[in-house]
Amino acid sequence: MADAQIEKAYQKQPIFQNAKARAGKKVVTKAKRWYKDVGLGFKTPSEDLRHLHWCVQIRPVALHILLNSAFGLIDKKCPFTGEVSIRGRILTGKVISTKMNRTLIIRRDYLHYIPKYNRYEKRHKNLAAHVSPAFRVDVGDVVTVGQCRPLSKTVRFNVLRVSKSKAAAKAFGKF
Numbered sequence: 001m002a003d004a005q006i007e008k009a010y011q012k013q014p015i016f017q018n019a020k021a022r023a024g025k026k027v028v029t030k031a032k033r034w035y036k037d038v039g040l041g042f043k044t045p046s047e048d049l050r051h052l053h054w055c056v057q058i059r060p061v062a063l064h065i066l067l068n069s070a071f072g073l074i075d076k077k078c079p080f081t082g083e084v085s086i087r088g089r090i091l092t093g094k095v096i097s098t099k100m101n102r103t104l105i106i107r108r109d110y111l112h113y114i115p116k117y118n119r120y121e122k123r124h125k126n127l128a129a130h131v132s133p134a135f136r137v138d139v140g141d142v143v144t145v146g147q148c149r150p151l152s153k154t155v156r157f158n159v160l161r162v163s164k165s166k167a168a169a170k171a172f173g174k175f
Contacts (some may be wrong), residue, residue: 089149140165
């Protein structure tokens with residue numbers, strides 16, 4: 001399990017979640033994970049919640065080691081469990097590359113009108129987006145991304161929803 005750790009230090013959520021001590025009462029804590037609702041009808045991925053319920057039975061010391069090494073679910077750039085808020089544009093595109101660590105490239109096809117010929121030409125834009133470890137994304141899937149603050153030099157979007165691809169046909173189309 002230690003070989004699965006890719007970060008330089010064990011990551012932890014920046015939210016303080018300890019229960020407050022009351023006079024004369026013992027504080028009982030559970031291994032809770034903080035997550036938020038990003039709004040606009042997007043739900044927190046079930047992968048996050050599934051690991052949340054499964055990890056309640058584990059000792060707290062082993063919990064954060066297990067979460068980081070086995071699942072890698074602590075992610076400060078995640079819109080559901082991290083410090084990033086979604087604002088601005090909501091876009092959809094097809095995944096063409098997942099080679100980067102926690103980042104993917106989506107392709108957005110569109111038609112551009114040429115008045116001289118009274119016709120349209122095919123064009124596309126590639127867009128880099130951060131993907132939380134809670135999502136399982138493959139090449140060809142259709143993802144919905146939301147704009148956030150700049151996360152790196154080229155990444156300004158975060159994955160909010162993944163729709164698995166149905167056909168493997170290579171064709172120009174509206175996703």
